[in-house]
Amino acid sequence: MNAPASPQRHDVPDDWPALDAAVRYQAIAQALEALSGESRAGAVQRLVSYYAVDGNYAGASFATLPPVRPSAITATDLHATSLLSVDVGPGATRRLLNPSPDRDRAVAVLGNLPEINLADAGAEVLISMEEFYRWVKGALSSPAAKDPNPWITASKVCARKRPHLFPVRDRNVCAFLGVLGLKDFRLDWLVFRELVRSPDVAQELALLPARVLAAAGERAVVIDESPLRLLDAALWTHTVWTD
Numbered sequence: 001m002n003a004p005a006s007p008q009r010h011d012v013p014d015d016w017p018a019l020d021a022a023v024r025y026q027a028i029a030q031a032l033e034a035l036s037g038e039s040r041a042g043a044v045q046r047l048v049s050y051y052a053v054d055g056n057y058a059g060a061s062f063a064t065l066p067p068v069r070p071s072a073i074t075a076t077d078l079h080a081t082s083l084l085s086v087d088v089g090p091g092a093t094r095r096l097l098n099p100s101p102d103r104d105r106a107v108a109v110l111g112n113l114p115e116i117n118l119a120d121a122g123a124e125v126l127i128s129m130e131e132f133y134r135w136v137k138g139a140l141s142s143p144a145a146k147d148p149n150p151w152i153t154a155s156k157v158c159a160r161k162r163p164h165l166f167p168v169r170d171r172n173v174c175a176f177l178g179v180l181g182l183k184d185f186r187l188d189w190l191v192f193r194e195l196v197r198s199p200d201v202a203q204e205l206a207l208l209p210a211r212v213l214a215a216a217g218e219r220a221v222v223i224d225e226s227p228l229r230l231l232d233a234a235l236w237t238h239t240v241w242t243d
Contacts, residue, residue, distance in 0.1 A: 012190065013123045013130075019190040027177040027191045028198050031231065034176075034238035035204040044211045046237035047230075051212065051221040058083035059233055060222035063163040070161070071111040073097065077160045084168065086153040088140065095139040096157075106135040110161060117164045118189070118228050119196040126189065129165060133158050133185065151185065159232070163224065167192040168232040172239040196227050205230050 012018075035043055051059040058080075065080045073096055078088045088096070096103070109132045114125065121129070137154035151169065158166035169188055174180040179191050195201050205227045212223055224230050 011122050013127050016126070016186050016190075017184060019187055019194070023178060023182070023187075024191060024194045027179060028195060028201060030177050031195050031198075031201050031235065032204070034235055035201065035208075039238065040204075040211075043234050043238060044208070044215045046241050047208065047212045047223075047233060048216045048219065048221060050233055050237055051223050052216070053220040053222060059224070062160065063224055063226070063229055064222065070115060071107065073103070073107060073110070073161070077157065080160050081153065081156045084156045086156055088153065088157075091142055092140045092150075096136070102135065103139075106132060106139075109135070113162055113165065115162065115164060117196065117226070118167070118193050119202075121165060121193065125165070126186075129158075129162075129189070130186065132161075133166070155185070159229075163229045164226045165228070167228055168236070170236065173232070173235045176235060176239045192228065192231075195231060201231070202227065205234075208234070 033039060047059070049055055050057045053060050062080050062083055065076055065083075067074065067076060075093075075097060078093060078096065081088060109128055113128050113132065116125070133154060136157050137150060140150040140153050140157070141148055152171070155166065155169040159168045167189065169185070171180060174188060177191060179188050182188065196205070208230050209223050212221060224233065
């Protein structure tokens with residue numbers, strides 16, 4: 001395995017915490033464990049099920065369920081998010097969808113977020129990602145909410161809007177990568193950026209679509225185009241499914 005290069009500071013906002021090299025290295029090793037070697041065949045078979053059109057998993061619909069409107073927040077976005085086993089309550093739905101100055105600002109930030117891969121995101125893009133994520137997370141929460149820290153749901157809403165940029169963070173995947181204890185979405189994003197920048201991980205991800213299509217045979221599958229979404233799906237199925 002090639003050792004990961006350290007992120008350069010101009011590539012990270014000045015007020016963000018630094019990512020520890022040991023955390024970065026461990027996360028890449030864990031990702032490769034899920035994607036390569038003896039795990040590769042299992043990963044491919046799990047992704048066939050995850051992306052199968054005739055199945056009951058979200059893979060074939062989450063990022064592509066129409067209409068896809070990159071510069072707006074829609075009811076379809078919230079429905080697609082719910083396919084990932086999270087709930088968006090009535091109050092949160094109104095705060096996310098009904099016109100307001102805060103929502104207008106969030107939509108403006110969203111409109112300025114380029115549709116690029118996380119691997120190519122520099123400090124300026126990360127700052128805009130942070131602003132949009134914080135608004136989504138705030139809109140999802142309320143004093144009466146069952147979950148006062150809806151970071152998982154917020155991550156999934158953001159990933160629906162920019163599937164190439166925002167990773168779908170959840171407890172299982174973050175624990176597997178060794179970042180759950182960091183309790184900082186900024187560090188999580190930097191870890192995922194290192195994963196999709198890793199030549200070893202990128203090579204495995206580049207080969208996944210062809211392998212999944214070959215294993216699917218005549219079964220119809222709709223595979224994510226984004227390497228980040230493929231990584232999310234491979235890691236999540238690795239952590240929660242058994243072969």
